[in-house]
Amino acid sequence: MKVAVVGATGLVGTKMLQVLAERNFPVSELVPVASAKSVGKEVAFKGKQYKVVSMEDAIAAKPDVALFSAGGSTSAEWAPKFAAAGITVIDNSSAWRMDPKVPLVVPEINADILTSNDKIIANPNCSTIQMVVALAPLHKAYNAKRIVVSTYQSVTGTGVKAVSQLKGERQQEVAGATGDYEMAYKYPIDLNVIPQIDVFVDNGYTKEEMKMVNETKKIMRDDSIRVTATTVRIPVMGGHSEAVNIEFENEFDLADVRNLLETAPGVVVVDDLASQQYPMPKDAHEKDEVFVGRIRRDESQPKTLNLWVVSDNLRKGAATNAVQVAEYLAASNLI
Numbered sequence: 001m002k003v004a005v006v007g008a009t010g011l012v013g014t015k016m017l018q019v020l021a022e023r024n025f026p027v028s029e030l031v032p033v034a035s036a037k038s039v040g041k042e043v044a045f046k047g048k049q050y051k052v053v054s055m056e057d058a059i060a061a062k063p064d065v066a067l068f069s070a071g072g073s074t075s076a077e078w079a080p081k082f083a084a085a086g087i088t089v090i091d092n093s094s095a096w097r098m099d100p101k102v103p104l105v106v107p108e109i110n111a112d113i114l115t116s117n118d119k120i121i122a123n124p125n126c127s128t129i130q131m132v133v134a135l136a137p138l139h140k141a142y143n144a145k146r147i148v149v150s151t152y153q154s155v156t157g158t159g160v161k162a163v164s165q166l167k168g169e170r171q172q173e174v175a176g177a178t179g180d181y182e183m184a185y186k187y188p189i190d191l192n193v194i195p196q197i198d199v200f201v202d203n204g205y206t207k208e209e210m211k212m213v214n215e216t217k218k219i220m221r222d223d224s225i226r227v228t229a230t231t232v233r234i235p236v237m238g239g240h241s242e243a244v245n246i247e248f249e250n251e252f253d254l255a256d257v258r259n260l261l262e263t264a265p266g267v268v269v270v271d272d273l274a275s276q277q278y279p280m281p282k283d284a285h286e287k288d289e290v291f292v293g294r295i296r297r298d299e300s301q302p303k304t305l306n307l308w309v310v311s312d313n314l315r316k317g318a319a320t321n322a323v324q325v326a327e328y329l330a331a332s333n334l335i
C-alpha cells in the first residue's frame, strides 16, 4: 500500500513513521510530505532514506492513504485536495473533527461507522482519546451521565519547541547554562504548571478543554453525556495523565468495574495500592495502551467513580490511533 505521511518531519509525523514500521503496516511505498522549507530533506523508514516531497508531488504520487499531522490550516487546505484525488486522509489536526460529515474515530470504540465513502477521517485530540478508551466499557455497562476531568499534559503535546524549552530551562537551572532555547509558552514550564492549553474561547474555557467536551459526545455517539474539563500543561515528557470523575446512571460494583477495564480493548489496569502500583507517564512512554489506576468510588456522591488515566500522547494519543484507523480500513477493504 502506498502511504503518505504529511508532516513527516514533526514530532507526531516522525512517530507515525515509527509506528507504521513497528506494526509492520503493509507499506509498499512511502511518500513523506512536509512544507516547502523541508522538501528535499530525508527521513528514515525501515532502514531506508526517503526524500521529503511537496504536497503537489504527493498528490501526483497517488498514495492509497495519507496520514496527516501538519496543523489545522494545512489540513483544512490540503485534505480536500488529497480526497478529491481519491486518497483517503486520516487527519490528526482539529480541522475536521467536529464536521458532521467527517467520522471522528477511536477504533476500539466506533470504527464501525467507517465506510468506503469516507475520504477524510479525523483522529481525535490526544487527551480525548485516552479518556474515551477508558470510558467506553464503563459507559456501555453503567451509562455515564457526567464527566469531570482534569488533565496533566506532557510538553510533547505542544511540539519540538516546547520540549527544547523544558530541557533548556532545566539545563539553565542545573548547570547555569545560557538559555539558548525559544519560549514555546508565555511562561517558564520547568518547576511550573500552566493552566492553559491552546487559546481561550468566549466561555472562559480553552480550545483544548472544549475539544474534550465536544469530541467525547461525538465519539461516544451520545450528546447526553455532560463533560467539563480543566487542561493543564506540566513539565513531563512521557505522556498525558488525567484525573477522571464519572457519574453514572446505574450503580456499579468496583470489582466489576475493574474487570471491565481489565478486559477492555486497549486498556491496561495498573492498580495495586499495597505495592504503590499506579500508571505514570514514565511507564506509559513509548507504549500504545491506555493505563488506568487509582480505581475508587467517589465517596462524596452515589454512582460515581474516580480513575487515573495515563497514555503516551504521541502514540495512542496521535500516531498509533491514526495507524490503527488505517489498519481497520485496510482489513475492511475500505482502502
Ligand code: 2RA
Residues within 6 Å of the ligand: 125, 126, 127, 153, 154, 156, 157, 158, 197, 208, 313
Ligand atoms: C496538546 N492535545 O497536548 C494538544 C495537542 N497535541 O498540546
